[in-house]
Amino acid sequence: MLDFRIYTFLEVCKTMSFTKAAEQLHITQPAVSQHIRSLEEYYGNKLFRYEKRSLTLTAAGRLLMVRATAMKNDEQLLAEQMVALPQQHTPLYFGATMTIAGYTLAPQLAQFLKIHPDAEMRMILGNTQDLMSKLRTGEIHFALLEGFHDAELFDAIPYRTEPLVAICNPRHQFATPPHSIQDLLKEHILIHDPGSGAHEILKKNLDAHNIQLKDFARVTEIGSLHALVELVKTDIGIAFLYRVAAKQQLQSGELVQIPLRDCNFSHDFSFVWNRGSTYAPLYRQICSELK
Incomplete structure (x- = not known):
């Protein structure tokens, strides 16, 4: 289970505002500041800095954001797996862009579902930017994208x-x-x-x-x-x-x-998931079967 301070840190990364993060988390701004200071002391690095009155991530902060996002999403998937233990299968949510879903993926997905009749998968359609956002928030586990993705934030293997x-x-x-x-x-x-x-x-x-x-x-x-x-x-x-x-x-x-x-x-076109995810082998296996 992730430290509560990590959730505070990720909310600050999302809003780039201590005040807005406090509002979203229903805690005080001094509490947010304390959580961030505590993490900075623990990791021995500043996580944020102010540039021209705007809050930005330091290199250490960006590294923590990438790793902590993957851990948060992995923890969410683990919780879903624990709930699904009696049925022995967990829903996997993945995204695909309109071009890929509408013109290339159907035969491979049909074959995958025939081979894995118990697989519970849900496909969400969206454009490249929408799906990358959903990956970062943990709404989907992996995605098939046709546009550019940030190699610092995501791992990927080519589809076609x-x-x-x-x-x-x-x-x-x-x-x-x-x-x-x-x-x-x-x-x-x-x-x-x-x-x-x-x-x-x-x-x-x-x-x-x-x-x-x-x-x-x-x-x-x-x-x-x-x-x-x-x-x-x-x-x-x-x-x-x-x-x-x-x-x-x-x-x-x-x-x-x-x-x-x-x-x-x-x-x-690429299969993409959050860099550093412990579920990367599972995603690679699924993506390999969908190629």
Whole structure:
């Protein structure tokens, strides 16, 4: 069972405020301060510092946050296992992004459930940012992500590598014949929501070409991947998507890939969990069977 001071520390990490942490924990601010001082004395390091009136973690504080988060979530899973002992199985909660859940995971998950008929699993959908937040708070045990993750906070193994391609209606009339990404800047571009992995991957790759999203003639954000594909089919604009998300439409000819000589974007989809978790071998085993 974790020391109560660790829970105070993690709440301060979450709120970056002693006052807000005290409110959330229903204790006084001096009590929060005392808990933090006690931990600093125990570990022999300052955990927080003030920079320009803002509370920030020190290197020691960040290390403790990473390890303590994993321990807190492991303790929560252990408690669930203890409750489930009579049934001999524990629910595992995992997250997946819309692209992975909707276009790649179903066959492997079906096979896993056939092999493990007693497995109790719950899949939560969300974008990359949402799922990383849920990992940190212990709402899910592991996740399949399509975007970037912080290697200091999370352990990961690759699931698959998927290209990000530019697509359009086959009858789309371009302002400039498209040979490079620069030729698309006069186009209306449809993009997935900012929290999605595809959005971040696109921005990073555009940065490599000294291009920002605002450089396009018009930008529209679409929260639904299905709606985004349907809009491109109506020829309202073009889009950059993971190819697997438009595979069916590309095969049927409803959409076509825009041939660009400098568009060789790809990124790993990854299984991710909290770094330092004692349940890492279990997560690795499950993820290996889902690959």
